[in-house]
Amino acid sequence: MRILAAGGSAADAAVAATLACCVTESVVTGLGGGGFATYYDATTRSVHCLDFFCSVPGLDGDLPAGPMCPIEIDLGGLPMSYSIGGASVAVPGVPAGTAAVHTRWGRLPWDRVVEPAINLARCGVVLPAAQALTLMSVFPALVPGAGAEIYRPGGRLLAGGDLLYHPGLDRALAILAERGPDAFYTGTVAELTVDVVRAAGGCLGPEDLAGYRVLDLDVFRAPLSGYHVFARQDLNELISTIAALPHGLAALPRPDRARELAGALCEYGRPKIGDTTNVSAVDADGNACVITLSLGIGSGVWLPGLGLHLNSMLGEGELLAGPLVPGQRMSSMMCPLVVLDEDGDLVLAAGSAGASRIRTALVHTLINVLAEGASTGEAISRPRFHVIDDVAHVEAGYPEDEIDALAGAGYKINQFDDLDHFFGAVSAVGRAGAAGDPRRGGVGLLL
Incomplete structure (x- = not known):
């Protein structure tokens, strides 16, 4: 709302809220995931769709060094099986996608749009009761590794009203604000991502990140x-x-x-079943921007010092509509x-x-x-x-x-x-x- 009040467009507002969701709704999404955006231009009365979902890794010729870890969650009384771990991590798209939406349709400076999320990450946020209920269902994917101290500090799962805090996530967002998305695909964060995923048994490599592109889709x-x-x-x-x-x-x-x-x-x-969030925004000129993004169920693989949880898209069997071709965009139900x-x-x-x-x-x-x-x-x-x-x-x-x-x-x-x-x-x-x-x-x- 502050972004709109400052003269920002629907795209500015949607991107700012999306990045804020990566802090406040980390139970269901994050910077390490992917998504889609639909934009309505009120001047031309035209609709545009962007794909910044996750891609299949392997362009460097590597194969996963280790198996995925099977888990089971229960949502709505329905047990569902997933696989997590380094081998489940696909190429993330949120940094590139949010920047692309802003470049195409934003008005305010990029760092101004990222700023609200940085401030939230520095202070932490109160976990709503509704998200605490979701956490109870999906925690097997969130508490491995660094997630244990975030979602189950002292051995007790966070409840509604507790503080949700990701040490280092403000630094990741500050890097995004200052250096743009390139740092996540060819810079320091990219190098860290490759090292961490490969150490966890995944095959994501430098070529996978450097070759990632946001796509225009048919409407x-x-x-x-x-x-x-x-x-x-x-x-x-x-x-x-x-x-x-x-x-x-x-x-x-x-x-x-x-x-x-x-x-x-x-x-x-x-x-x-999967983890997703959505933001819809309309500005005073009648432009609209809707962004849906997901982390999958979450891989349990975190970037140290940056509070960033990586996706588990390769472990979501229903998204694997065919052979896994390195560089190919994965399918999704987000719309x-x-x-x-x-x-x-x-x-x-x-x-x-x-x-x-x-x-x-x-x-x-x-x-x-x-x-x-x-x-x-x-x-x-x-x-x-x-x-x-x-x-x-x-x-x-x-x-x-x-x-x-x-x-x-x-x-x-x-x-x-x-x-x-x-x-x-x-x-x-x-x-x-x-x-x-x-x-x-x-x-x-x-x-």
Whole structure:
């Protein structure tokens, strides 16, 4: 909000908040991960997507020196298997990606945009109760190595209200502010990253980092209730899912709509749990920037003296859509989006955390806003259902007649006792207001 008040663009604000998230939401993301950005230019009424997700290492010809370490986490009562360790670390993209967004669409000086994150890292932040709940699920990936003293100091896992502090992370961010992203790909941080990953059994090398580039992506469109949703084509095929919904969706009785939505969700998608965060920003000129980024589950490999946790993307089996080719960009379910009206004006900018539930959370939110006219806050807070194979996982408070319709369509019902962080975390801003997801302590603010 201070960045916007100082005259910053939506891109400045989104990048500043994204880097702040690398400090305050390290349970789910960090500088050592990767992500995507979607930008709406109000002057040209054009939409752009940037890919700064992680790439497969190995351009130096090295092979992993050691095996990955298998772990299991539980989220929403569903046990999920992962692999961590040095061999799970892919080439990170967040430093390059945030800088690219700022270079393309920012207004304020780069160091001014990074400054809020540096200040937060120097002091530490209070861990929200919602993130403490997530920490309880994913801590097996966070407490190996340096993470033990950060997330489980004195042998006790951090709880809501405790101080989350990463010694050295302010130095990493200061390097980013002063030297730009090059230090992370060809400079001192790059050299340290290679040494640490290889010592942990990984194969990431100097050529992998030096060859990393942010990519421009094709933008796809799908109609929904008289509006147009724009985004990249993600691994979970959000745009295809929306396109598969009936054109008269808003006119259908809600139980029928639930069956149609469940069918579209079943047709596409992959069941996976991961750590993600999202920032959506709109400036006074109507420009919008949505950034979604992820650390995977976290590798347990940290850069000493810099408080920086590296990603575990190579250990996330559902992201490995084919052979691992060194230098190739990995797949992801992240899908920051914008919604435009028939005149090309912005209606909504939104994104979500939650791996395979990103698509579910966003589609529910879009239907609530576009088809039902709900405010952004109400749309995000309403109970959702998520389909995996023949099981519909349903949050507490979801309408009984719609649950009956799902059961009548052959889905087994797994009823949750409350709104749950399993169901993703949408943040959005648009004509209907600004809101973050209460499931993970999200907020929405208007200036």
